[in-house]
Amino acid sequence: MPDSPSADRSGGRHRKSRTTAPALRRAAVIAVTTPVAGTILFGASAFAAGTTAPKTAAVTLDPAEQTIADNLNTRVQDTRLGSTFSGVVIDAASDKVVWGHDATTALMPASNTKLATSTAALTILGPDHRFTTKAVYGDGTVTLVGGGDRTLTSADLEAMAKTVVAGLKNAGLTSVKVKVDDSLFPAPTLATGWNDGYYPDSVAPVRALVVDGHHVTDTSLDAGQTFARLLTKQGVTVTGSVTHGTAGTGTVPVAEHQSAALSSVVEHMLKVSDNDIAETLLRQTALAAGRPATFEDGVAVVRQVLTQYNVSLANFEIHDGSGLSRSNRIPAQTIADILDLADDPANSQTLKYIVDGLPVAGEAGSTLGPEWGRFDTADSQCAVGKVSAKTGTLTGAIALSGLTKAGDGTWKVFSFIENNSTADPAATKDALDGLAATVNGCWA
Template sequence: MPTATVTGLFELRVHNRNQGVGRRSLAMLLAVATLLLLAPLAQAQPLAQELQRLMNSARLGDTRLGIIIIDADTSEVLASHNEGDAFIPASNMKLLTSGAALAILGPDFTFRTELLHAGDALIVRGSGDPAFADPRLLRDMQLGVEEIIQTWTRAAADAGVTGITELILDDRIFDDDWVHPSWPVEQLNRWYCAEVYGLNFHANVLSVYVSPTRPGMSPTVRTQPEAPWLNIGNIARTVTDGQNTIWVSRAAGTNSMRLHGNVRQTAERPIEVAVHDMPGIFGRLLAEELERAGVGRPSVRRAAPDEMLPQGKPIALVQTPMRVVMERCNTDSHNLYAEALIKRMGHELTGRPGSWSTGAAAIRMVMQEKLNPRHAADVVIADGSGMSRQNRVTPQMIAQWLLALARDEEIRTALEESLPIPAESGTLRRRFGDTELRHTLRAKTGYLSGVTSLSGYLWDENSGRRIVFSILVNEVPSTMPMRRVRDFQEQVVSIADQWLARATLAEVVNGE
C-alpha cells in the first residue's frame, strides 16, 4: 500500500541564537583598559555591593526578592539575596521542564502523529505532540488547518482506502487528567490553560474571528477550524466608539461558549479559546472530510484504556522536531508545550500513560543526577509550565540547574537556542530595549499575578566566559507597576554584564 508521509511539517526556520550582539576586538578591549585599571580589574566595585545599592534604590516596598549571580567558570557566587528561600517561579518552571526533557528525550527527539489503516478502521495515534496543527506555526507557514486534514484525507484516498466505518483516536500516551487541579478555574477558557492530551490539535484552542456589523447589532463570528456544531452564544454588540472589548467565556468541562463585549472594528488577531475535548473535535472534523472524499462514513471513538489495537499500515505522518517544541516552550512561553514535555517524560520514565506526577518524578530524577540532592528535595513540581501557584523553587537551585546544564555542550546549545533574544523575540521582545548590554543574553521570563521571574545566561562571545543568574520576585503589590519590578530585573542583569566586562578585560590584560 502506498504511504503518504508529511514529514517536517512543523520544522520552522530557527533563529541563529548563537549570534551575539557583536564581536569585540582585542583593540576595543584594550582601548578602555586605562579607565578600568584605576580600580582592581575584575572588581571595580564588588558585585554584591552593586546589587545592594540597586535594592536600596528600587522602591519595591515589601516585595520579596530572591537573587543569585554565579560565575560559571569558577562556580563562585558573585552576589546573592535570599537565594535559598522558596519562591513561586511562574514560567521559570519551564527551565526545569525543558532542561530535563533535553536530558531524558534528547535534543534529536521527534514527536510523531500517525494515521494508520487497519481493516475497516483508521487509527490516529498521538505521541503528545503539542505542535500538531498549532495555529501559530500554521500562520508562519501560510497553511490553513483544513489543509492538514485534507492532506491526511487525500493520503487515505490515494492509498485506496475505502469502506472505513470507524475512526479510532489513540491518545493513551498521556493520562486522562487534562486540566491541572491547581490551575485557576476562572481562566480555563484562556489559551494558556489549554487542556493537555496525548493527541493535541490546533494547540487545543478554537480561533474566533469577530467583525462588526451595524451599530447595536451582533457582530459576525467565524472560527478556525470551522466547526458549525460548536455553538458560540453571541451577546456581543457592534459599536461606533471606543475599543474592542470582546472575549469568549466557556463553562468548565463543556464547550458551552459565549461571546461578550463590544466590537468596533475587525480584530487583527483572533480570540484563542481553550476548548474541551479537542481530540474529539479533531476526530469529527477528520471523519467529515473522510466521508466527503468517499473513504467511508466512520464513527469516532477513543481507544479504551486496555484495548489492544492492531499495528496498522502507515498512511500519513506528521513529525515535529524537538527544537521547534523547545522554541515554542521557551521563546514564546507556551504552556501546552511545557505540559506535553512533562507528561512525555513521565511516559518515558514509566512506560505508562504520562502524568504530572510521573513527569515531576522524571524531572526530580535528572535534578538528583546533576545537582546536590538537597536541591531536588527542596523543589515542588506541580506542573511543567509554571501556571500552578503550587510550584516552588529557590534562586540558588535555578542557577545551579542552569550551571549544570551548561556543562553538557549538546544540551547547553539546544537550551540556549530555545531562549528568546532581548528586544527581538518572544517574551523578551519588549525587554532590554533601553539597556545596552556588552554580552550575549539568553533568559527565560515568568509572570503570574504578583510574580515575575527572570533567569538565564550571560556570556562573552570571544572568551566564552559565562554568568548564570536567577531573579525571582514574589508578592508584588497590586498597586505597584510591574514595569518597575522588571526594570529592576534588567538593572541587575546590567550590573552583571558590567562585571563580566571587567572580568574579561582583566583576563586580556593579564594574558590569561
C-alpha cells in the first residue's frame, strides 16, 4: 500500500488560523473543568480575540480544481447516490470552496457524527487524559470501580487482581466478596433515534465499567465476574455472587489501571468506528465540563465546543455520540468544517489525532479496508493509500468525509453524505469512493 497521506499532510501549508492560539484555548478549557454555578461551558469573551469571519465562496479555481468540480458535477448524478445528497469540497489551506451540492442541507450523517464527538472530547478532556479503573477494599469486600474506560481488557484486570491478592495475603485475608460500582454514569437509556434493536449488537447499554468490549446487557456485572474469577485464580476465595454497589467512603484503594491516552483512544475509535467508545467519550466529556453524564448533556457540550471553534451549527442536530441515532442531522459543510478545523496546524496540539485516526483507503483493519470492499473498483483503486476518510453507514444513510492531496499538490477536505438511495449499499459506497478518487484527481 502506498504511504498514508498523514505523513506529509501539513507540508507546505501556510495559512492564517481561524481559531484561538492553543494556549488560550487550553486555558479556557481548564477553567471550566471545575463547574461554577450559573456559568456555561466557556465565557462569552474567552475566544473573542480569535474569532474570524466564516469561509467565503471561491473566487477562482485552478485547473486541477476546475477538473474536480466539473467531474463531480457529472458524477454526483450517479443513480447509486439517489436524489438526497449533500456534498462539499474545500481547499484545506485557503478554505476556498471548490465544489458543493446542497452542502448546507442537513442529512443523517451516521458515524460521521463521531468527528464532532472526538472534537469535543479532545478539547475538553485534553489528548493526554487517561481513564482510571480502581479496586478498593472495605468490610471484607473488594469493589471494582468503573472509570469509564471502554478499552479495559481482561489482561488489565488480571494485573489489578494480582496486586489486590498480594495486598490481601499480606493482611492475612484469604476470602472476599466482590461488587461493582458503575455509578460514574447514570443508568443506561436509549438515545433519541435509537431503538431496542441496537442492544447489544450495535452498541451495549452505556455503563462506566466493561471488559474486553463485551456486548452484554450488564457490562459492569460481566466485568466484575471476570475480576472475581481472576482473584480466585490468584488464590483468594470469592464468596457469594458479584453484585452492584457503591464504594464506601471508608474503603482503601488497593489497585488501579489507567487507560492509554485519550489521543490513542480517539484514533482507534475512528479507525474502526467503535460506537461504544464514542458513547463513553460523550459522557466523559459532559462530566469534564461539569455536567451530568447523559446523552443530552454530552450533546450540549459538543455544540458549545463547536460554536467556540466558530463552526456553524445551522441545521445541526445530534442526539448521541456515535451516530447511531436516526434523528441526527448534519450538513456536509459542517462535517467538512470540523475536519478542516482538525487539520488546521494551529489546532494540531489538540485535534491532530482526529486526522491521524481517519481510516486510509485500503488500510486493512479499518473501515476502509479491503475486507469491507472499499476502494476496489476500477474508478477508485487508484486512490488506495491516498485518501483518509471517516465512514458512516446506517440503513438509508451512507457518508464518507476526509482529506486527500489533489492533482495540484494541495490538500482538499471533502464530505459526501447520501440518504435514502434505493441502490445496494455496497454499490453506493463504491460510488462515494469514486467521488473521493475524483477529488484526489487519480480518477480524472
